[in-house]
Ligand SMILES: NC(=O)C1=CN([C@@H]2O[C@H](COP(=O)(O)OP(=O)(O)OC[C@H]3O[C@@H](n4cnc5c(N)ncnc54)[C@H](OP(=O)(O)O)[C@@H]3O)[C@@H](O)[C@H]2O)C=CC1
């Protein structure tokens with residue numbers, strides 16, 4: 240094991256929810272695994288007036304909460320030595336002088352600026368860094384999602400950030416790409432010959448991608464109500480999963496080889512516009528119900544949500560890909576908050592045998608099906624038909640299962656741990672390129688516009704259910720059902 244090169248990681252938004260829940264615990268873990276070199280530093284940055292000790296107290300409390308049994312006092316003390324805090328108001332250019340002072344004399348360190356702040360601060364921060372000569376040639380910048388709120392705002396941010404950092408220095412993060420099972424999906428598709436001949440129209444009947452959350456909007460209602468599920472989840476995580484399922488095999492493992500193939504998928508998505516949007520999409524909003532066995536309020540009663548909000552907390556849609564490989568194969572995407580359980584999975588259902596000569600159930604459960612589960616468990620399950628023991632030939636579906644945590648006992652990297660490591664190593668494979676991101680927005684924008692122009696409100700669904708009934712009807716019309724409804 241080689242420690243990472245010495246770096247200064249400047250964490251804008253260092254007091255925020257993402258930094259406290261995910262990024263700082265991920266860095267603690269990197270330290271605990273021996274990856275942080277002695278002189279590397281993590282500088283939390285925000286507007287709050289905090290001393291280093293006050294900041295450390297906040298970080299320690301988060302590490303205790305979010306690392307659970309992985310938290311250890313001795314390891315914390317070792318990690319804490321790397322952590323410091325600087326007060327900077329990113330919208331006040333003169334404030335960057337304090338940061339400059341902290342970074343002075345460490346020009347030989349690699350530098351990564353992680354922007355865990357609202358996207359309207361991305362360009363001002365990069366410009367502040369440039370004005371104070373902090374954006375050195377060996378610096379990298381990490382941009383959190385969603386990058387903008389539509390194609391135009393995203394292009395504008397990319398343009399301004401691109402004047403300061405080259406594309407090779409920009410890491411646009413989508414933490415779903417850092418998840419272990421997403422990596423395994425790449426291994427399954429491009430490390431085996433088995434599925435490739437079947438991975439196409441004529442063989443695949445339909446594909447479902449579900450990212451369901453049991454949580455509601457939590458403390459992020461201000462952000463969420465402006466954003467909604469389409470921009471928060473579909474524009475990035477779900478489209479990225481779809482790209483990985485649908486892309487052609489890249490010729491090499493080079494970052495651009497993979498990003499080129501994902502871009503081709505995004506450009507082949509059949510546009511959804513006008514009436515088509517109303518026919519092929521469903522948006523929902525949760526009302527009061529239950530989560531984790533306890534009663535919970537509806538979205539409109541959440542703190543900081545306007546009581547006439549039309550923001551969607553659920554989206555389901557049918558997507559068509561106009562390529563030789565996929566034309567005619569529907570991809571159904573679904574995501575929502577306050578659903579029955581936390582579940583992220585991809586389900587590939589294959590065509591039936593052309594002629595059935597044995598007795599077998601005539602139900603969708605009896606089709607060959609590949610289920611790639613990302614959360615809560617990491618597993619791959621293949622349904623095949625086998626003979627039920629006995630005199631007669633009676634076939635029944637059985638599952639061949641691969642549970643990754645059972646199979647490989649090795650410790651697993653959390654998504655942010657992997658992606659932060661890749662930033663520090665300079666590996667762009669799991670990060671989105673500008674053209675990919677803009678192609679995704681280009682496909683998303685007309686959906687948003689059609690919803691905004693429609694008088695229809697989002698359909699309500701009870702917290703703790705699987706979303707509005709219309710989401711079942713979306714597949715039902717095509718003769719299919721979501722896996723949890725089979
Ligand atoms: N939270 C999550 O689960 C996820 C978040 N994201 C994205 O990550 C980013 C951060 O999200 P999140 O942590 O939830 O947001 P929060 O609102 O919790 O945190 C925002 C952070 O930015 C700081 N900040 C705000 N304004 C300024 C400013 N002018 N100058 C310097 N610092 C400032 C705040 O500190 P202070 O007020 O002290 O300045 C705080 O540290 C967003 O782009 C979000 O979309 C993406 C995926 C998941």
Ligand SMILES: O=C1O[C@H](COP(=O)(O)O)[C@@H](O)[C@H](O)[C@H]1O
Pocket residue numbers: 452471472614
């Ligand atoms: O990016 C986001 O993702 C989380 C869900 O991530 P997961 O890794 O827990 O599945 C979601 O809650 C949040 O709203 C969104 O911004």
